[in-house]
Amino acid sequence: MTKTRHLTILGSTGSIGESTLDVVARHPGRYQVVALTADRNVEKMFEQCIQFHPPYAVMLDAQSAEQLEDRLHAAGLDTRVLSGIESLEKVASLPEIDTVMAAIVGAAGIRPTLAAARTGKHILLANKETLVMAGRVFMDTLRQHHATLLPIDSEHNAIFQSLPQHFNGDLAGSGVRRILLTASGGPFRTVDLKILETVTPEQACAHPNWVMGRKISVDSATMMNKGLEVIEAHWLFNAEPEKIQVVIHPQSVIHSMVEYIDGSVLAQLGNPDMRTPIAHALSYPERMESGVQSLDMFKVARLDFESPDFKRFPCLRLAYEALAAGGNMPAVLNAANEVAVEVFLAGRIPFTAIPVMIEDVMKSTERRDVPDLEGVLLADLQARATAREWLACNIRQSTGQPGKPASSLSAGQ
DSSP, X not given: OOOOEEEEEETTTSHHHHHHHHHXXXXXXXXXXXXXXXXXXXXXXXXXXXXXXXXXXXXXXHHHHHHHHHHHHHTTOOOEEEEXXXXXXXXXXXXXXXXXXXXXXXXXXXXXXXXHHHTTOEEEEOOHHHHHHHXXXXXXXXXXXXXXXXXXXXXXXXXXHHSOTTOOSOTGGGTEEEEEEEEOOOTTXXXXXXXXXXXXXXXXXXXXXXXXOHHHHHHHHHTHHHHHHHHHXXXXXXXXXXXXXXXXXXXXXXXXXXXXXTSOEEEEEOOSOTHHHHHHHHHTTSOOOOSOOOOOHHHHOOOOOBOOOTTTOHHHHHHHHHHHHOTTHHXXXXXXXXXXXHHHHTTSSOTXXXXXXXXXXXXXXXXXXXXSHHHHHHHHHHHHHHHHHHHHHHHHHHHSSTTSOOTTOOTTO
16 A cells, blocks of 8 residues: 655645646545645635645745635634744654655745755755755755655656666766757747847746746746756756756657667657656656646657757856856856846846846856855845846946836847
8 A cells, every 4th residue: 555645845836836736636545735835825825725724834925824824714724824934944844744845936945945855855856946056055965864856847857767767876877978958948949039129028928838937937938947957957967067968849748868878868758747747756666647648649740859049048058157167156147047037027127138137147246165055045145136236237227217127238238
């Protein structure tokens, strides 16, 4: 009989969290949801608590926690409502928990994910920033506390499935020549470069294949998402940058590949649905129904591949540069990107200013080693401050009016 797994889902109201709960609901009795967490989406969290009756619910925002507590009390549920980052760490490390889905987007997910690692949990990692910003700290913590890690990103999950079953971090010893990390190319793969200066947040969020949150959708449009995944792959699979090749594959059917020294290339294919890697990680080393439709190869008909253009996608180049530099630079890259995407979505800078801001912040930051979490978080804070200074200065210079869109800011200017 399969042992019941006890779950904390960090970021349950986001797209990964919702997909996780969809898979869990298909297997009653196999999983018990102990804790759900969110930032401030009270309505969705309330609905999830009604359906899954978790003992704990955490809202990062204190006012949202009060609203949720009132609604749950009125509904007769005894779910304990907590708030704040310390509460996220608490529910990620509860003794009754064995599995943590780490799906909080952004730097806010680092501390609770590390808390799960320090208590030896089975971690399903969908939070990119934990590895991008604190890769060495996180991997060292995993090993020290005998926690286990399974990647949820469709690309890294595909690589994991394509590597030898007992892969121990030695690519060369496993006969691996390189990792082929696929990318859709996003919504602007073929548009005229001049058009990019005028694209709207709605256009940038309209991914051709995947349904995702707004931040990650913009990252896909700039291909920063793929750049962050290159850094993740480095830490997950102990792969040097030159062993990780990005391949644009617009159909998003092949989720990634591993090339071996004998010429074999192993690939994981499937419909673009995050429930596949989620179900794989939840049931590993077994397999279970995910609710994803079978891949119709006759309907797909063709598979195309292209080399990425750094002129079109400068964020991908910047990610490779940050990985090569190491130390605090991946954290700087990530922080500057988060600020840039935030202000782009708010309509304050054009799409093409995103890589400009990131590169300027990286150039103005001195490279330093970051041996612990405190160093990582300090690098994050300092880079955010530098990014906001850049924003204030450039908007004033471009428009003369702070807060107005700096339409003249673009790559190459």
